[in-house]
Amino acid sequence: MQEHERPEYERLRREGRWAAAAEWRDGERRRLRAAGRTKQQACDESWAAMLFKFPPLPAVTAETSSPVVATDPSTPKVIIDMTASPDFDTALRWVWSAMAHDPATIDPALAPQPGCLDLLKFAKSDPKSFFGWVAKYDQKRQEVEQTKRAFEDDQRKHFKLLDKVRDYYRKRAAEQQQR
Numbered sequence: 001m002q003e004h005e006r007p008e009y010e011r012l013r014r015e016g017r018w019a020a021a022a023e024w025r026d027g028e029r030r031r032l033r034a035a036g037r038t039k040q041q042a043c044d045e046s047w048a049a050m051l052f053k054f055p056p057l058p059a060v061t062a063e064t065s066s067p068v069v070a071t072d073p074s075t076p077k078v079i080i081d082m083t084a085s086p087d088f089d090t091a092l093r094w095v096w097s098a099m100a101h102d103p104a105t106i107d108p109a110l111a112p113q114p115g116c117l118d119l120l121k122f123a124k125s126d127p128k129s130f131f132g133w134v135a136k137y138d139q140k141r142q143e144v145e146q147t148k149r150a151f152e153d154d155q156r157k158h159f160k161l162l163d164k165v166r167d168y169y170r171k172r173a174a175e176q177q178q179r
């Protein structure tokens with residue numbers, strides 16, 4: 001995938017339409033190759049045709065940007081504001097809230113990030129590995145937070161250490177002068 005194609009790929013993943021779009025694009029690419037196009041021409045033309053066939057969905061308005069509630073009661077709610085920047089912790093919270101549901105019944109458009117459904121499938125298929133992995137992630141995150149707090153120290157203990165080093169060298173210099 002070329003760099004200029006990535007935003008459209010991510011958009012289609014976010015909209016939950018990437019699988020259908022990729023399948024359609026592959027069929028179009030095969031048709032173009034059979035029609036005599038070079039491999040590169042077929043790739044470029046099929047990509048452009050796919051974008052034409054799968055345009056962006058209408059933008060989410062301010063009224064609907066708050067947490068979205070599905071009409072089907074078996075589908076979990078999106079637990080974040082769609083205008084907020086999604087992060088990994090949000091994805092984990094969404095997976096936790098969706099654990100009681102079958103991933104096949106969840107509308108991909110309701111997931112806060114494209115990978116959330118895959119994360120949910122992993123959690124449902126192998127809960128022991130998933131929660132062990134989450135525990136390791138949380139432990140690492142706590143270590144990073146502790147490191148950040150250590151660097152945000154007001155430096156008082158460092159001044160004490162510097163005073164000890166200074167006193168040591170002064171004492172040593174005085175001993176050398178006496179010899």
